[in-house]
Amino acid sequence: MICYKGRSQVIRLTGELLGRRCWFVSSSVGKIGIFVSTPGSCSNPQVRKQQGSTMPFGNTHNQMKLKFSSEQEYPDLSQHNNHMAKILTPPMYERLRSKQTPSGFTLDDVIQTGVDNPGHPFIMTVGCVAGDEETYEVFKELLDPVIEDRHGGYKPSDKHKTDLNAGNLKGGDDLDPNYVLSSRVRTGRSVRGFCLPPHCSRGERRAVEKLSVEALAALSGDLKGKYYALKNMTDAEQQQLIDDHFLFDKPVSPLLLASGMARDWPDARGIWHNDNKTFLVWVNEEDHLRVISMQKGGNMKEVFNRFCTGLTKIENLFKERGHAFMWNEHLGYVLTCPSNLGTGLRAGVHVKLPKMSKHPKFEDILKKLRLQKRGTGGVDTAAVGGVFDISNADRLGFSEVELVQMVVDGIKLLVDMEKRLEKGQSIDDIMPSQK
Amino acid sequence: MASSFTRLISGRNTAVLLASLGAGTMATSFLMSESNSLFADTKTKLYPPSSDFPDLRKHNNCMASALSPAVYAKLRDKLTPNNWTLDQCIQTGVDNPGHPFIKTVGCVAGDEESYEVFADLFDPVIKDRHNGYDPKTMTHPTDLDSSKITNGIFDDKYVLSSRVRTGRSIRGLSLPPACSRAERREVERVVVTALAGLQGDLAGRYYSLGDMTDKEQQQLIDDHFLFDKPVSPLLTCAFMARDWPDARGIWHNNEKTFLIWINEEDHTRVISMEKGGNMKRVFERFCRGLKQVEHLIQERGWEFMWNEHLGYILTCPSNLGTGLRAGVHVRLPNLSKDSRFSKILDNLRLQKRGTGGVDTAAVGDTFDISNNDRLGKSEVELVQLLIDGVHYLIECEKRLEKGQDIKVPAPIAQFRK
Numbered sequence: 001m002i003c004y005k006g007r008s009q010v011i012r013l014t015g016e017l018l019g020r021r022c023w024f025v026s027s028s029v030g031k032i033g034i035f036v037s038t039p040g041s042c043s044n045p046q047v048r049k050q051q052g053s054t055m056p057f058g059n060t061h062n063q064m065k066l067k068f069s070s071e072q073e074y075p076d077l078s079q080h081n082n083h084m085a086k087i088l089t090p091p092m093y094e095r096l097r098s099k100q101t102p103s104g105f106t107l108d109d110v111i112q113t114g115v116d117n118p119g120h121p122f123i124m125t126v127g128c129v130a131g132d133e134e135t136y137e138v139f140k141e142l143l144d145p146v147i148e149d150r151h152g153g154y155k156p157s158d159k160h161k162t163d164l165n166a167g168n169l170k171g172g173d174d175l176d177p178n179y180v181l182s183s184r185v186r187t188g189r190s191v192r193g194f195c196l197p198p199h200c201s202r203g204e205r206r207a208v209e210k211l212s213v214e215a216l217a218a219l220s221g222d223l224k225g226k227y228y229a230l231k232n233m234t235d236a237e238q239q240q241l242i243d244d245h246f247l248f249d250k251p252v253s254p255l256l257l258a259s260g261m262a263r264d265w266p267d268a269r270g271i272w273h274n275d276n277k278t279f280l281v282w283v284n285e286e287d288h289l290r291v292i293s294m295q296k297g298g299n300m301k302e303v304f305n306r307f308c309t310g311l312t313k314i315e316n317l318f319k320e321r322g323h324a325f326m327w328n329e330h331l332g333y334v335l336t337c338p339s340n341l342g343t344g345l346r347a348g349v350h351v352k353l354p355k356m357s358k359h360p361k362f363e364d365i366l367k368k369l370r371l372q373k374r375g376t377g378g379v380d381t382a383a384v385g386g387v388f389d390i391s392n393a394d395r396l397g398f399s400e401v402e403l404v405q406m407v408v409d410g411i412k413l414l415v416d417m418e419k420r421l422e423k424g425q426s427i428d429d430i431m432p433s434q435k
Numbered sequence: 436m437a438s439s440f441t442r443l444i445s446g447r448n449t450a451v452l453l454a455s456l457g458a459g460t461m462a463t464s465f466l467m468s469e470s471n472s473l474f475a476d477t478k479t480k481l482y483p484p485s486s487d488f489p490d491l492r493k494h495n496n497c498m499a500s501a502l503s504p505a506v507y508a509k510l511r512d513k514l515t516p517n518n519w520t521l522d523q524c525i526q527t528g529v530d531n532p533g534h535p536f537i538k539t540v541g542c543v544a545g546d547e548e549s550y551e552v553f554a555d556l557f558d559p560v561i562k563d564r565h566n567g568y569d570p571k572t573m574t575h576p577t578d579l580d581s582s583k584i585t586n587g588i589f590d591d592k593y594v595l596s597s598r599v600r601t602g603r604s605i606r607g608l609s610l611p612p613a614c615s616r617a618e619r620r621e622v623e624r625v626v627v628t629a630l631a632g633l634q635g636d637l638a639g640r641y642y643s644l645g646d647m648t649d650k651e652q653q654q655l656i657d658d659h660f661l662f663d664k665p666v667s668p669l670l671t672c673a674f675m676a677r678d679w680p681d682a683r684g685i686w687h688n689n690e691k692t693f694l695i696w697i698n699e700e701d702h703t704r705v706i707s708m709e710k711g712g713n714m715k716r717v718f719e720r721f722c723r724g725l726k727q728v729e730h731l732i733q734e735r736g737w738e739f740m741w742n743e744h745l746g747y748i749l750t751c752p753s754n755l756g757t758g759l760r761a762g763v764h765v766r767l768p769n770l771s772k773d774s775r776f777s778k779i780l781d782n783l784r785l786q787k788r789g790t791g792g793v794d795t796a797a798v799g800d801t802f803d804i805s806n807n808d809r810l811g812k813s814e815v816e817l818v819q820l821l822i823d824g825v826h827y828l829i830e831c832e833k834r835l836e837k838g839q840d841i842k843v844p845a846p847i848a849q850f851r852k
Contacts (some may be wrong), residue, residue, distance in 0.1 A: 061518035061545075061613060068617035074644065075616060077679050108615075115678050201522070203486030231490065257671065264529050267490050 027230035062098075062106045070094035073108075075115045082127030082144045083338075091149030092141060101138045105131030105199050110139055110377035113198075113259035126150060126339050129259045133192065133326045147338050151396040160332035160342050163399035166308040172408035175298025179415045180349045181387065184294035185307045185404065186285035187344040188335045190326040191318065193208050196336045197261040198288060202268070204363040205284050212283050215317035216272045223310055225274035227283075246271055248285050261286060261336070278303075279310050287335050288345075290315075296369070297348065300411075304404050332396060342396025347407045350376055354386030355421040356414055361431070365417075369410035370394055370435045371431075390414070407435060484508035487522070489529040496541030497527035497752075501559040515552045519545035519613050523710050524553055527673035539563060540753050543673045545613030547740045547748050549605065560752050561745075565810040566849045568756075575746035575756050578813035579722040587715025589824050593829050594712035594763045595801065599721045599756040599818065602701035602749045604740040605732070610750045611675040611700060619682040622702045629731035630695065637724055639688035644680035655692060660685055662699050675750070692717075693724050701749050701758075714763065714825075718818050746810060756810025761821045764790055768800035769835035770828060773845050779831065782846040783824035784808055804828065808849070820847065 016425075066074060074093050077085040088111065097105045114127025136143050143161055144156045175183070190196060194204050194225045204273040226280060228235060229236055241247035250265045251257060273280040282290040291314070293307035315325055326334035332342035356362055357373075366373060375381030390411060392403045410432075415428045488507050491499040502525065504560025510521040533720035542560060544550055550557050550570075558570050568575075588598070604610060605625055608618045627641045641649055646786040655661040664679045665671055687694040695703040705728070707721035729739060740748035770776055780787055788803040804825060806817045833843040 061609070061615075064517045064609075065615040065617065068615065068621075072617035072620065074617055075678060112677060201482060201487050202489060203482035206484075206486065231493075258677075262530070263526060264489060264673075268527075271849070 001297050006245060062100060062104075062108070066098055070097060073097065075111070077115070077405050079118045080114070080127070081119040081121055081123075082117070082125045082425065083149050084111050084127030085119075086140070087142060087145045093138060096139055096141060097322035099138050101132050101134040103132050103134075103139075103199065105135055106193070107142070109231065109260075110142070111137060113255060116258035117255050125255060126337055128338065129336050130196055130334070130338070131197050132195045133190070135196075136331060136334065136338075139365070143338060147341065147396070150339055152394065154397045156330070157311060159329050160396055161333055161399040162327070162343070163401040164308040165401065167307040167409065168401040169301060169304055169404055171412075172301035172304065172404070173299050175300060175349065175408070175411055176415050177297040179352045179418060180411060181305045181352065182294065182296050182350045183298060183300045184349070184413070185303055185345065186292040186294065187299075187307075187311070187346070187400075188333070188340055189278040189289045189291060189311075189314075189344075190334055190336070192316075192324045192326045193286050194288065196288070197284065198259040198336060202264050205264070205268040208288050209270065209283050211318065211321065211323060212281070213270075213272070213287060215240060215314055215321065216281060219274070219310070219313060222276055222306075223274050223279055223313065225272055225279070227270055227272040229268075230271065230272040231269075241271060244273075244277055246273055246277075246280055247396050248282055251286070255301060256286060259336075279306055281314075286337070287340070298411075300347070300349070300404065300408050304347070308400070339396055342394075343398070343400045343403060344395060345400050345403050346391045346395075347404045348374075348389050348391025349407070349411055350387055351390055351414065352387050353390075353414060353418050355384065356418045357386060359417075359421065359427075365414070365432060366390070368432045368434045369413070370406050371410050451751045452717045484511045488509065489525070491529070493532045494528070494541070495533040495535055495537075495749070496528050496531070497560040497563045498525050498541030498556070499533075506555050510553055510555060513552055515546050515548040515590040517546045517548070517613060519549060519609070521553055521556065523612065523674070524549055524556070527669060530672040531669055539669060540751055542752065543612050543750050544610055544752070546609045546746070547604070547680055549610075550745060550748065550752075552588050557752060561755065561810070565756070566808070568811045570744045573811065574743045575810055577741070577757070578815040579725060580815060580828060581719040581722040582716070583815045584718055584819060584822065586826065587713070587718065587818075589658055589712025589714060589763065589765075589822075589825060590829055591712050593767070593832060594765050594825065596708065596710050597712060597714040597717045597765070598708035599705065599714075599718055599759065599761040600690070600704060600706040601721075601747070601760075601814075602704045602754055603725070603728075604655055604702045604748050604750075606738050606740045606848055608632070608702070608796050610702070611698060612673045612750060616678050616681055619678070619698050623682040623684065623697050625732060625735070625737055626695070626697055627684070627686065628705055628735070629728055630702075631681050632731045633688070633727060636690055636720070637688050637693055637727065637814075639693065641684055641777075642847040643682075643684040645683070655685060658687075658691055660687055660691075660694055662696055665700070668701075670700060673750075693720060695728075700751070701754070712763070714761070714818070714822055718761070722814070734826055754809055756808075757812070758809060758816045758818055759814050759817050760805045760809075761818045762788075762805030763821075763825055764801055765825060765828065766799075766801050767828060767832050770832045770841075771800055771802065773831075773835065773841070775841070778843050779841075780804070781829070782844050783827060784820060784847050785828075804824045 008259040070090060070093055074090050077088065093107065100106045107132055110128045113129055117125065117127070119125050120129070126146065126219060134225065136409050138275070140156070148154055191208055194200060194208050216227060219225065238247065245255065247269065251262050256262060269284045270278065271282055278295050279292065280294070291307070291311055293310060295302045295303055318325065328334070333344050335341060335344050371390050372393040373383070374391070375383045376387050376389050392407050413430065413432060417430065420427050439565070471851055484507055485504060488504050491502065507521070514520060523545055525540045527543055531539065531541070533539045535764070540560065542556065561568060561570055562655070568815045591664055605622050608614060608622050630639065630641065633639065642655065652661065662685070665676050670676065685694065692707060692709045692710070694706040705721070706727055707717050707724060709717055732738065742748070748757050749755060749758050784807045785804050786807045790801055790803050806821045808817060812820070827844060834841050
């Protein structure tokens with residue numbers, strides 16, 4: 001048996017191959033007599049310290065898979081409708097399959113969720129996730145075209161602008177509360193140097209929680225608040241969080257489960273919110289942090305002000321402790337799902353549009369305004385009683401201010417249209433052009 | 436008949452030789468990722484095993500009972516030859532705390548070597564689950580000689596159907612939690628090729644899950660043969676449902692009495708069944724079929740995972756040894772209402788399930804009664820135990836019908852105190 005203490009990768013590699021064959025060939029004395037292998041026929045099974053990849057989740061056995069040809073390993077994507085399945089080809093798979101990020105995330109890890117979830121003919125999901133910041137670099141051959149496809153033609157050479165100056169927002173404080181029931185802005189942040197939810201170990205996830213809780217504990221004034229760890233909360237606290245619509249639960253969507261994000265639930269997951277219940281942070285759900293600013297009524301300006309102030313304060317608190325958020329000038333803020341790159345921002349309102357929603361041009365108008373509709377339960381729910389969740393469709397290639405501006409302007413127009421339809425008037429003259 | 440040259444070429448070892456030649460190119464890219472080992476060392480120092488130890492305080496499964504911080508620290512950085520880790524073995528047990536009344540196993544093997552590399556965890560788990568069986572010191576008897584069975588026919592008025600199932604794993608390929616798509620496809624290829632060689636009453640056909648027509652699917656559902664993508668979190672958290680339905684399928688003989696599931700929870704699940712109470716015939720066909728399949732894969736240089744301590748190696752430690760569940764659907768309207776029913780079953784080393792299988796409720800008075808044990812007793816012993824036990828249950832039922840009293844039998848010996 002080859003000893004594994006050598007430093008050279010070549011010796012390790014050769015040793016692995018020879019060791020494996022040794023294991024096959026050595027026991028011809030086995031009960032059958034033809035190429036039989038029995039475990040333990042060599043001195044002991046190959047036990048050695050982990051090299052290359054240390055994270056427990058993710059295909060640490062990628063090297064083993066490389067014994068098989070690319071064709072033998074290529075996934076069957078014939079029933080699939082997601083961005084990954086559209087972009088991935090056998091030659092691309094062959095080029096990328098032997099790579100891994102410094103923490104050991106591999107191509108198969110990136111695409112597993114897309115392989116396991118063929119998708120729906122009408123809804124194009126992304127079908128791939130990042131396990132760490134470097135995923136977007138190491139697997140750019142796959143992820144750049146996915147990003148381009150998902151984000152309206154965003155090119156590998158494009159630069160993304162970040163603008164969290166709430167003062168740059170025009171208007172937004174006067175959306176009619178008779179129609180706009182609530183306003184909300186959310187985004188995500190990842191802490192540089194830690195693996196993302198699909199790949200992180202329990203130790204890393206707990207470290208992210210610890211850092212976040214310490215930083216959030218330093219917030220003051222109207223942002224002062226409290227952390228509720230998912231595994232420690234009392235029944236009373238849990239009920240309160242449910243009533244406030246703050247509680248997140250273990251993901252059930254196969255899109256998330258298949259990527260490994262729900263491992264070790266509810267370890268190191270929790271919810272922080274300020275005493276006023278207008279600023280909320282989710283820790284270790286689909287991203288390291290999800291940051292949410294919300295309130296009843298139509299004052300999106302105030303919501304966005306608080307959002308920007310809070311985010312900037314949190315970022316500074318992290319920096320004081322020696323940690324930055326994952327960000328670069330091409331992809332903006334780096335998050336787990338490629339669909340959330342850039343701003344990761346979804347600004348939206350719950351708005352009553354019973355007449356508008358029945359108008360034949362409703363979908364078209366939303367598209368022109370660069371908005372999307374969801375039910376009031378969030379993504380993949382249906383609208384109830386003519387009340388819709390309307391938010392920006394884009395995440396990357398526009399700044400935060402630009403996206404919130406689109407929502408503010410778009411909602412103003414939609415409410416005006418609703419009022420006109422109530423009076424039986426036409427809306428043809430105020431049809432928007434493509435933004 | 437395939438020439439020996441063809442068999443050699445299509446054998447597993449040739450594939451490995453050819454693949455390893457191609458791996459020379461891999462060495463270059465491996466060398467270029469030198470930085471990985473430095474990163475790895477830093478990470479190991481930053482995250483000692485204690486930082487990764489799972490929170491098992493709310494857990495009730497065999498893994499949680501057996502895993503201490505010391506055992507975790509010892510095993511965390513070890514790898515099997517297929518690069519499978521301890522964290523991957525225990526993930527399902529971490530993610531599924533279990534139920535106070537039902538103790539699940541909470542860990543799975545990714546390959547045959549898992550049981551050895553992580554023996555410090557698996558041995559106590561096996562002891563816990565299998566009534567004190569100690570893999571280090573005890574040997575498991577394998578006996579598939581169905582001629583030894585006596586009294587193997589039940590009264591059809593009570594026994595509606597008889598069934599024996601087990602699993603088999605193909606040595607040299609990773610198990611369902613760990614296998615790559617290529618390995619899974621290789622399992623499918625090896626098994627389907629072998630099954631094509633079965634003849635006579637065992638001749639049959641393969642239905643790949645991904646390729647079957649709607650009509651075939653409906654027929655398999657009507658026959659109660661079809662298995663679907665696992666929904667139980669016990670299985671999905673153990674990574675067994677990846678790439679579904681790639682390389683999964685069902686084979687059955689034309690008479691619909693011998694059935695094989697491919698790449699569901701194990702490489703293969705082998706089932707022999709028929710309506711009525713002729714357990715002897717069911718078991719005879721079971722043993723004959725298994726032996727023939729084994730012979731057919733051996734001709735091509737493959738074999739089943741087996742060793743003298745753990746018997747047949749399967750994904751879940753609960754199925755080690757024989758992996759055998761022999762059972763009947765039996766009507767016990769009077770006995771099931773008797774307060775001594777559970778105790779009688781316990782002493783006979785039998786368990787009851789609903790007729791939908793594990794974790795289902797009984798419908799009417801019909802129960803699925805099967806053996807509790809898997810490891811430490813041979814197949815013949817377990818089936819005989821089931822047969823004797825069911826006869827006893829039917830006796831009790833008949834006595835209760837006549838208004839006579841019944842007795843709780845003395846408990847059958849196991850190896851634990």
